[in-house]
Amino acid sequence: MQSNAASIHASVAEDFAAVNRTILDQLTSRIPLVETIGQYIIESGGKRLRPLLVLLAARALGYPRDGDAPGDKHVTLATLIEFMHTSTLLHDDVVDESSRRRGKATANDTWGNAPSVLVGDFLYSRSFQMMVEVGSMRIMQVLSGATCVIAEGEVQQLTNIGNADIEEADYFDTIQGKTAMLFEAASHSGAILAGADAEQEQALRLYGRYLGLAFQLIDDLLDYQGDAKTMGKNVGDDLAEGKPTLPLIHAMRRGSPEQATLIRQAISDGGLERLDEVLAIVRDTGALEYTQRRAEEMAEKARVQLEILAPSTYRDSMETLTRVAVERDV
Numbered sequence: 001m002q003s004n005a006a007s008i009h010a011s012v013a014e015d016f017a018a019v020n021r022t023i024l025d026q027l028t029s030r031i032p033l034v035e036t037i038g039q040y041i042i043e044s045g046g047k048r049l050r051p052l053l054v055l056l057a058a059r060a061l062g063y064p065r066d067g068d069a070p071g072d073k074h075v076t077l078a079t080l081i082e083f084m085h086t087s088t089l090l091h092d093d094v095v096d097e098s099s100r101r102r103g104k105a106t107a108n109d110t111w112g113n114a115p116s117v118l119v120g121d122f123l124y125s126r127s128f129q130m131m132v133e134v135g136s137m138r139i140m141q142v143l144s145g146a147t148c149v150i151a152e153g154e155v156q157q158l159t160n161i162g163n164a165d166i167e168e169a170d171y172f173d174t175i176q177g178k179t180a181m182l183f184e185a186a187s188h189s190g191a192i193l194a195g196a197d198a199e200q201e202q203a204l205r206l207y208g209r210y211l212g213l214a215f216q217l218i219d220d221l222l223d224y225q226g227d228a229k230t231m232g233k234n235v236g237d238d239l240a241e242g243k244p245t246l247p248l249i250h251a252m253r254r255g256s257p258e259q260a261t262l263i264r265q266a267i268s269d270g271g272l273e274r275l276d277e278v279l280a281i282v283r284d285t286g287a288l289e290y291t292q293r294r295a296e297e298m299a300e301k302a303r304v305q306l307e308i309l310a311p312s313t314y315r316d317s318m319e320t321l322t323r324v325a326v327e328r329d330v
Contacts, residue, residue, distance in 0.1 A: 008317040008324070012055040015075060019051050022079040026126055037107050037119040041086055044104055049215070049321075050085050050186040051078035056321075057190030057204050060314035073134050074193055080130035081186050083123045084143070088150065088182075090120035095158065096241060139189045146185035153177020162242040164264035168249055175216040176209070183212030203305040207318065210302035214325040217295035220245040222329070224282045239278060242270035246294065248278070250287040259285070295326045 009016055027038040054077050064071040092098070093106040094113045100106060108116040124147075131140055156174045160166050187208030191201045223238045224247045238245050244267050252260040259281045266274040282288060299322040309315045 008052065008056075008320050011313045011317040012052070012059060015055045015059070015078070016048075016052070018072065018075045019048075019055070019078045019082070022075055023082060026079060026083070026130065029122065033111070033115060034119055034122050037090075037111055037115060038086075038123060040110070041090060041107050041119075042082070044101065046086075046089075048082055050182055051082045052321075053183060053186040053208055053211075053318075054078040054081055054190040054193075056314050056318050057187040057208075058194045060309050060312055060318060061191055061194035061196050061200060061204075063190075063194035074190065076130050077134050077139070077189055077193055078186075080127040080134070080143075081182070081189070083127040083130070084147065085182055087120040087124040087127070088154070090116045090123070092154070095154070098237075134193070136192060138192050142189050142192065143185055146181050149177050149181045153179070153181065157243070160244060162268050162270065164244055164248075164252065164267040166244040166249060168246065171244065171246055171249055172213070175213060175220075179216040179219075180209050180212030183215070184208040187211075200308055203308045207302045207305035210298045210305070211322060211325055214295045214298040214302065214322070217246060217291055217298065218326055218328060221247060221288055221291040221295065223247075224279060225288060225329075236272050236275045236278075239266060239275060240270060240272050242267050246291045247282050247287040250290045251278075251282045251285040254285040254287070255281055292326070299323070299326045 023042055024039075027035055027042065029035050029038070055074055058074040058077075063074055089101070090107055093101060094108045094116050097108075098106050099109040106116075107119070131143060134140075153174055153176070157178055160170070160174060184205055185208070188201065188205035191204035196204065220238065223236060223245070239248070248263055248267060252263050255263070262274065263278055263281060266278050302325075303319055303322040306315055306318055309318075
């Protein structure tokens with residue numbers, strides 16, 4: 001698993017290093033607190049999958065193409081995608097009233113809600129400045145459209161809290177907006193930058209979508225994987241917040257009326273008072289295995305999209321990502 005992740009980054013190591021440098025350069029602000037919070041969240045240990053997708057998609061399609069001047073717009077594009085993602089994290093932690101992320105205190109827990117929201121706005125605005133630098137109206141259309149879908153997905157998730165009547169189709173619609181959309185926009189915009197034809201562009205767009213769905217499904221599975229003592233940081237966050245994710249939806253569908261009622265009440269109430277009982281039901285009904293299978297289905301759909309690409313180390317890395325998405329335990 002670790003070697004797989006290392007091999008993915010190795011294929012674009014120089015590009016990724018350039019992205020990291022550009023991130024630090026673009027965090028520059030005349031307001032010290034903007035830089036402080038920006039660097040804190042950027043350096044908090046994220047996988048940077050979305051900028052990675054930009055780099056891999058562009059390189060897999062031959063960016064820059066023969067005859068073109070050496071280009072670094074893929075680095076700018078990857079950086080602005082990471083800024084868009086980071087801005088949503090800052091805002092999400094405020095909305096969710098989170099105190100921990102990736103084992104560290106959240107920015108809102110450390111500096112307060114107002115600075116976190118405003119620095120999120122700064123990163124979001126900086127991403128649009130960089131979008132102009134990339135200079136592609138098509139890419140601007142894709143990314144500006146994606147931001148609306150992402151915002152709608154977040155609002156949809158918020159309105160779903162405490163609602164035990166959510167169906168599986170509703171759940172997938174929500175995670176498509178709040179998570180998969182930025183994966184999709186990353187691989188799609190990378191393909192556009194590389195001059196992909198219509199068929200390649202569509203395949204890379206769908207690759208990102210299905211990969212993002214697979215990642216979110218595993219995230220939601222991991223919230224219920226193990227017992228309350230070993231689940232790690234933010235134990236049972238989804239249940240505590242009353243989020244009806246796929247493990248709970250499946251458990252209600254397959255469990256006894258009594259089990260379904262208990263889970264419905266736990267979703268409605270929020271909190272962790274019934275966590276042990278919910279975990280037992282989730283296991284007994286095969287909800288974890290079902291969620292894993294659905295994630296693997298999405299990962300396979302993503303892998304199939306890559307068949308349109310010529311063989312390369314970049315395509316290999318993108319295929320490896322589809323396995324990493326469903327094999328990880330963090």
